[in-house]
Amino acid sequence: MANKVSRRQFLHTASIGALGAAMAGALVGCSGSSGSSSTASASGTYTPGSYSATSKGISSDVTVTMTFDAESITDVTIDVSGETEGFGKGIGDELKEQILKAQSAEIDGHSGATITSDAVKDAVANCVAQAKGEPVVSTTPGQSTAEGESWRTAPDAITEFAKEYTADVVIVGGGQAGTPAARAAIEAGASVIVIESQTEDAMSFRGGGQIGHLNSEFLASKGIPQIDIQEFVTDWQLRTNNRSRCGLIMAYAKNSGKCFDWMTDSFTAEEKDSWSVRQWPLSSNYTQKKSGISTWVGTPTLNGDASPVKRCMEIAREKGADYHFGTKACQLIKDGDAVVGVVGKEADGSYIKFTAKKGVILCGGGFGGNAEMCRDLLIEISDYCSDDTAIGGMDDDGSGIQLGYWAGGRLESRPLSSMGGNYVYPCNSPGDPIGTTAALWVNCHGKRYCNEGFGDIVLAAMAGAKEPQGKIFTVFNDTIRTDLTYQAPGHMAVDYANGEDEKLDDIMQGAIDGGDAGYEVTGMSTVTVYAGEDAQQLGQRLGFTGTDLENFVATVARYNELCEKGVDEDFAKEPVLLRPLNGKHIFAYGAEKSMGSMLVTTGGLLTDDNSQVLGEDFEPIKGLFTAGNNCGGRFGFQYSTSIPGESLGLANTQGMMVGQYVAAL
Incomplete structure (x- = not known):
């Protein structure tokens, strides 16, 4: 150091x-x-x-x-x-x-x-x-390292360079948005440089499913009906309280299917025939709207390590895109008010000047790996967390957003969005045993506290953030494999159409056999599932005592009463989601309420409808564009999806479109 x-x-x-x-x-x-x-x-x-x-x-x-x-x-x-x-x-x-x-x-x-x-x-x-024998810099999570300055302070200008390169388009980041941008730009006739901080060996490309697209030829080939674009965009704006930039979302909706087909055009027909779609075919129990909010099917599941982004990178490089791996973008170069290039730093400490004749596109990912930015920008999460809570996730360091901000770009208003951190539900992990199924949720005092089926899991789970510290539990019936077919096919839902629900038979039997010890289930976290012949026995096994145990027994009885009536008089849950807890055994698991941990952040710099970054005066900054998790105005206050995997699908589509747009300038 x-x-x-x-x-x-x-x-x-x-x-x-x-x-x-x-x-x-x-x-x-x-x-x-x-x-x-x-x-x-x-x-x-x-x-x-x-x-x-x-x-x-x-x-x-x-x-x-x-x-x-x-x-x-x-x-x-x-x-x-x-x-x-x-x-x-x-x-x-x-x-x-x-x-x-x-x-x-x-x-x-x-x-x-x-x-x-x-x-x-x-x-x-x-x-x-x-x-x-050198001094050590010591910091507190999320706080400034020294009084008076922060991540918002731009570094001194770098003016001496060991090397210089020039291209029409310079892209910072070669991931889910940057690589589609690179391929699209070079196929449109532009010369392209991609600056990627990771080494080539360290690059990780998402394979398999969870890539949210709509109305592609591939989806049509599986018999999936077209989604009405107007309805889709309206639903998106409802989810975000109209905080998303409608023009960006409309462009995604109109071009998403084209993007997926384009990104997968080099895969063989045999490879595509082996791909499936999550939650397809849908159960006849499914209803599109929950609490007036819609969900749709549109998430391809690709086999193994099949990665459209990795394939796009190979195509882009074959066509001449110049990738600079292991180079850290650390500053934008301006000529007056216009952005004309990027300063990169090599592993040996030397600086490189990358001149962009048409534009710079920031695709550097989110800021969940930067605790100070998280404290500053994720203010709803910060308000829920104590001062010593580490806020962040599996994410980048926010440097792409910093570059745009230092160059005069305007951030969207706080709180910026993230994929988690401000909501809580039992287990609170993609490894949740019953996924997003709207069963019964109770707090550490054994009381029900919300509509568990409001829209989707993210919206419903925001209520958990306001509950007392302690465990939050989900309680379900032995008919769970039928019950989950009523769920929205959203983010983290159990894919019953492709066999993911089969594990539940073993889990329930394990919980019955485990008695007081329960049965451990390990996904991205480990939870213990318990079984009971009635609410009293189950509540005792969950650790409830005294008044809390009485509350739990009364809560289960009240929930069954509402299910019998078919009307949720307490929290207005959709009638089709009211599934009684009356089996030979009922089951439950819980996890400690925990705030601040997320997958990635999904907010950033404000743009116009062409993904051009806006300045403090809300006018576009010449030569500066962004896509993916560097871009704001997409998910409102929290990542909430009508199709699973929309974060990647939107990043892919926006990257493709901004690459085409800048190349045409």
């Missing part, structure tokens, strides 16, 4: 990737077993010995212990045991290998576990500083 004496110097280094969002973790408990002298040994780079540091991860403190000889890192121990399953737990060995190979904190980390990776990098940099 370099000696950092000022906030501006720190932010400048962090923004160009020296440590990035890793510096946002809290450093505590630092110690050195070899004297931890203030200066390294005169005969070497390091003072030999072992040093430890701790940094805040996504759900726990992450501890790194490193052993040094005079010139190298010889051993690393990483404790990520307290991190969430699927969000960083278990990546210690992988990161250890990266650190030993890199001999520094400058590692790629683990794709999909950004906050844990950054915490490890943070602690590694701390240990290196100790071994060198």
Whole structure:
């Protein structure tokens, strides 16, 4: 770690990737077993010995212990045991290998576990500083590193470059939006440069399902009816309280199917024949609207690692797109009010000037890996969380949004949207045993508190954020495999049409056989499912006692009464979702109420309908565009989907369209 004496110097280094969002973790408990002298040994780079540091991860403190000889890192121990399953737990060995190979904190980390990776990098940099006898920068999660400055402060202009490149279109980020933009632009006749901070080996492309599109030829080939565009866009605006930019959403709706067919045009007919669609065919029990909010089918499930984005990258590079992997975009270049290029930083510390003759497109992902930005921009989540809560997710460091903001771009109004963090439901994970099925939800005092089937899981679960601290439970009947066919085919729903519900028979039998111990189910998190012959026995197994147990028994009885009436007099739940709890056994599981953890952020810079970034005067900034999770005006206050996977589908479609638009300038 370099000696950092000022906030501006720190932010400048962090923004160009020296440590990035890793510096946002809290450093505590630092110690050195070899004297931890203030200066390294005169005969070497390091003072030999072992040093430890701790940094805040996504759900726990992450501890790194490193052993040094005079010139190298010889051993690393990483404790990520307290991190969430699927969000960083278990990546210690992988990161250890990266650190030993890199001999520094400058590692790629683990794709999909950004906050844990950054915490490890943070602690590694701390240990290196100790071994060198250098000062250590210590921060509190989500707070400014030093008084008076923040992520909003632009670094000093960089004017000296080791290399220079020029293209019509320069794209920052080669992921779900950037790569479709690159392919579309080069196919439209423009020259293209893509600046990607990850190394080529570290790039991770989403394969399989959860890519939300509508009205593609592929979907039509599966017999799926066309979706009415007007109804789709109206529903979207209802979900977002009309905070989304309607022109952007209309463009997505009109071009989404074309985009999917274009992105998959190089896959063979045999490959496509093997793909399925989530929740298709629909059950006859399904109704399109819940509480006046619609859902539709439109999520292809591709087999194995089939990735349309990866295939698009291969095509774009074959056609001449120049990808600069391992280069961190750290600044935009302006000529007057116009953006004309990007400054990139190489792994060796040198700077490169990338000149864009037509435009720069920011596709750098969200900011869930930047704790300070999360505290600042996700104010609803911040209001729900204590000051020492680590807010963030499996996400990027927000540098793409920073670039646009430093260049004069306007952010959408707070709170910016995210994929989670401000809502709670039982289990609260894509591994939830019954998915989004609208069963009975009760709080830690055994009381029902909301309409569990309001629209979709995200909208319904926002009520849980306001419940007392403690566990929130879901209670369901032994008819659950039928009950879930009434659910909306939305984000995290059980795909009964393709066999995902079959696991429930084993889960219920395991819970019955487990008795008081219940039955553990592991997905992205681990929950214990309990069974009871009646509400009294089930409530006791869930841990309810006294008045809370009485509440639980009364809640189940009242819910059954409402199901019998067919009218939810308490919370106005749709009658078709009122499924009684009257089986030979009833079942439940719960999880502690937890706020602040998300998958990614989905808000950012404001744009016009052509994805051109708006300045503080709400006028377009010449030469500056954005797509994907750098772009605001898409999901309102929270990611809520009428088709599962709309975050990726919208990023793909917007990337394709902005690539075509800028190429035509």
